[in-house]
Amino acid sequence: MATIYEVSKLAGVSLATVSRVMNDSGKVTPKTRDKVLAAIAELGYRPNSMAQSLASRRSNSVGILIPELHGPFFGVMLSSVEKELRDAGKRVIITAGHSDEAKEKDCIEFLLGSSCDALILHVYSVPHEYLIELSKGPVPIIILNNYVPELSDKCIVLDNEHGGYIATKALLEHGHEELAYISGPSWKTDSFKRLSGHKRALKEYGLEVNENLIAEGTFEEASGRLAMEHLLSLDIPFTAVVCANDEMAAGAMDVARKHGLRVPDDISVIGYDNVSFTRYLHPKLSSIGCRISEMGQVAARCVLKNAYGQTDLEIQNTFKPRLVLRDSVKSR
Amino acid sequence: MATIYEVSKLAGVSLATVSRVMNDSGKVTPKTRDKVLAAIAELGYRPNSMAQSLASRRSNSVGILIPELHGPFFGVMLSSVEKELRDAGKRVIITAGHSDEAKEKDCIEFLLGSSCDALILHVYSVPHEYLIELSKGPVPIIILNNYVPELSDKCIVLDNEHGGYIATKALLEHGHEELAYISGPSWKTDSFKRLSGHKRALKEYGLEVNENLIAEGTFEEASGRLAMEHLLSLDIPFTAVVCANDEMAAGAMDVARKHGLRVPDDISVIGYDNVSFTRYLHPKLSSIGCRISEMGQVAARCVLKNAYGQTDLEIQNTFKPRLVLRDSVKSR
DNA sequence: CTGTTAGCGCCTTCAC
DNA sequence: GTGAAGGCGCTAACAG
Numbered sequence: 145m146a147t148i149y150e151v152s153k154l155a156g157v158s159l160a161t162v163s164r165v166m167n168d169s170g171k172v173t174p175k176t177r178d179k180v181l182a183a184i185a186e187l188g189y190r191p192n193s194m195a196q197s198l199a200s201r202r203s204n205s206v207g208i209l210i211p212e213l214h215g216p217f218f219g220v221m222l223s224s225v226e227k228e229l230r231d232a233g234k235r236v237i238i239t240a241g242h243s244d245e246a247k248e249k250d251c252i253e254f255l256l257g258s259s260c261d262a263l264i265l266h267v268y269s270v271p272h273e274y275l276i277e278l279s280k281g282p283v284p285i286i287i288l289n290n291y292v293p294e295l296s297d298k299c300i301v302l303d304n305e306h307g308g309y310i311a312t313k314a315l316l317e318h319g320h321e322e323l324a325y326i327s328g329p330s331w332k333t334d335s336f337k338r339l340s341g342h343k344r345a346l347k348e349y350g351l352e353v354n355e356n357l358i359a360e361g362t363f364e365e366a367s368g369r370l371a372m373e374h375l376l377s378l379d380i381p382f383t384a385v386v387c388a389n390d391e392m393a394a395g396a397m398d399v400a401r402k403h404g405l406r407v408p409d410d411i412s413v414i415g416y417d418n419v420s421f422t423r424y425l426h427p428k429l430s431s432i433g434c435r436i437s438e439m440g441q442v443a444a445r446c447v448l449k450n451a452y453g454q455t456d457l458e459i460q461n462t463f464k465p466r467l468v469l470r471d472s473v474k475s476r
Numbered sequence: 477m478a479t480i481y482e483v484s485k486l487a488g489v490s491l492a493t494v495s496r497v498m499n500d501s502g503k504v505t506p507k508t509r510d511k512v513l514a515a516i517a518e519l520g521y522r523p524n525s526m527a528q529s530l531a532s533r534r535s536n537s538v539g540i541l542i543p544e545l546h547g548p549f550f551g552v553m554l555s556s557v558e559k560e561l562r563d564a565g566k567r568v569i570i571t572a573g574h575s576d577e578a579k580e581k582d583c584i585e586f587l588l589g590s591s592c593d594a595l596i597l598h599v600y601s602v603p604h605e606y607l608i609e610l611s612k613g614p615v616p617i618i619i620l621n622n623y624v625p626e627l628s629d630k631c632i633v634l635d636n637e638h639g640g641y642i643a644t645k646a647l648l649e650h651g652h653e654e655l656a657y658i659s660g661p662s663w664k665t666d667s668f669k670r671l672s673g674h675k676r677a678l679k680e681y682g683l684e685v686n687e688n689l690i691a692e693g694t695f696e697e698a699s700g701r702l703a704m705e706h707l708l709s710l711d712i713p714f715t716a717v718v719c720a721n722d723e724m725a726a727g728a729m730d731v732a733r734k735h736g737l738r739v740p741d742d743i744s745v746i747g748y749d750n751v752s753f754t755r756y757l758h759p760k761l762s763s764i765g766c767r768i769s770e771m772g773q774v775a776a777r778c779v780l781k782n783a784y785g786q787t788d789l790e791i792q793n794t795f796k797p798r799l800v801l802r803d804s805v806k807s808r
Numbered sequence: 809c810t811g812t813t814a815g816c817g818c819c820t821t822c823a824c
Numbered sequence: 825g826t827g828a829a830g831g832c833g834c835t836a837a838c839a840g
Contacts (some may be wrong), residue, residue, distance in 0.1 A: 145672060175692050192530075192591060193589055193590050197526040198530050212551075213554045213555040214548070215552070216546070219546030219548075220546045222570075223544065226545055235569050235586075237569055238570050239568075240559070254562065254567075258567050282477070288715060394756035398756075423697070423721070425757065426757070
């Protein structure tokens with residue numbers, strides 16, 4: 145592998161000049177620039193990124209921590225982050241934290257040790273204090289889907305409460321008055337917020353919140369099934385179910401069908417996240433769209449702005465989810 | 477950020493000694509080692525990975541190129557690759573090539589420029605010659621799901637032909653004799669192989685291949701719908717459809733239902749990939765399981781072996797898919 | 809506009 | 825077993 149030194153010799157200029165044309169910093173005569181370019185081409189020279197990093201104290205790589213690499217939600221997010229960042233010539237180092245505090249911390253340590261210029265964190269389990277402490281360090285961070293009041297400008301969040309609200313409201317507007325709810329794990333902020341929104345909508349419509357009709361799942365399909373079985377076993381009538389994500393909604397729909405209930409004729413169902421498979425389901429699942437890829441894009445731009453000094457980038461910190469009505473909801 | 481120099485001063489030893497305890501290379505007295513460890517802890521010292529890389533000519537990062545970051549297939553693959561590699565302390569740099577030759581090359585260039593120690597490539601569009609040329613370079617490569625005869629030991633492939641064969645055979649064994657086939661893009665090797673397997677099974681059962689009953693899609697759900705519409709418009713009777721992936725199968729099932737056909741009573745359907753949402757569908761889609769995560773794991777181990785000299789790792793180069801029977805297939 | 813000169817932080821022979 | 829010294833390939837002042 146050719147080095148910058150050989151290029152400079154072949155071009156008959158100095159190291160610094162080659163460096164200049166590479167980074168087009170400083171002024172270089174078109175003529176010498178051409179000579180350098182020719183030499184570079186001839187040698188098939190490619191700068192050594194590690195040396196560049198060491199010398200410039202900048203690695204051009206940003207660390208990303210998400211709960212899982214698979215699953216419909218994070219794939220979309222990653223996709224947009226990667227695109228935006230690589231278009232800017234930045235490397236993207238990805239790790240998965242599996243919603244476990246120790247693992248998440250471990251990942252963060254790992255990314256810091258990889259000399260990332262910035263971190264994009266989608267964590268669930270790490271305590272806020274840890275993030276606050278981290279943010280005082282030299283590496284800029286962006287926090288996704290996890291609102292830390294002290295770090296509000298670094299957080300990009302989806303308004304989960306609003307999502308729960310509009311999901312429920314949609315059902316109420318379709319004439320449903322007896323609603324069940326299948327929640328995610330109550331210790332996850334997302335779950336909690338969505339449920340709050342649900343309750344707010346009920347209250348706004350003058351309806352009582354019946355805690356019995358709230359079942360807790362784990363965001364996994366199987367838990368949606370269990371929750372639905374449980375709800376149906378209660379013998380409390382309800383005509384619609386709000387689910388805190390699409391996987392659980394899929395499970396719930398299937399259980400309803402097994403119990404001889406038709407969706408949406410006998411029971412309406414709405415999910416959350418508007419993940420890609422919702423439209424493969426039958427009936428097509430109504431859901432709450434999360435603008436996942438927009439959020440990823442914004443996160444990437446934040447990094448470009450905070451870590452690489454790109455200005456003129458508008459940053460929107462909070463996203464409102466939107467209702468996506470399909471076939472699983474029917475008026476009563 | 478503390479440097480190795482400060483650690484050495486605080487511990488009262490030389491740079492070299494600190495380096496030795498860090499990499500536990502060479503012999504160090506337990507006593508001095510402890511002093512060094514203490515100093516490291518006190519300063520919260522973390523070695524600068526870029527400097528390490530530059531000096532050791534090894535970046536400890538491996539580049540990964542896959543067609544897409546989202547989608548159920550690649551997420552699972554990534555997930556297992558990342559886990560395996562990070563457990564070994566390696567960074568994972570991920571890029572998406574979008575099945576486009578220029579972009580794929582671009583990604584490879586990018587990864588090479590990132591001084592990766594090895595590359596794991598899941599490419600569709602780049603010509604074999606390019607890969608062969610690349611393999612002659614200094615960076616070891618592993619090729620996923622794309623068999624290059626000249627590079628057979630570097631390829632980890634799924635036996636797609638066999639998958640197409642067993643999918644079709646399953647239907648034949650259920651008594652179906654009039655089969656339609658919805659293929660992926662014919663220029664993708666995967667598609668081609670799966671279709672070959674389909675044809676082989678038919679011939680083995682003494683059935684004619686009716687080219688009219690083979691429709692070409694793009695691996696996307698919408699194309700599955702179109703293909704199914706087309707097949708149904710033909711007025712050629714068939715009692716089962718083999719689809720080259722699950723997304724298209726989902727589309728096909730829905731179209732069948734819209735045409736008043738019940739799955740599996742009137743028509744049996746089988747997909748391919750056994751992607752996670754298959755079990756959310758109704759009826760649950762039968763499919764061909766691809767052992768995606770095993771393949772990812774093996775790819776990672778290949779890298780550990782070829783680029784990092786870890787021995788005693790058994791490498792299996794080719795994987796046989798397996799049949800996953802669910803509710804969308806019924807005997808005739 | 810271009811060249812010279814220091815490092816960036818670490819690894820790695822080589823002596824001792 | 826431990827220390828000294830010379831790079832790894834590049835960037836970034838500072839001169840000229």
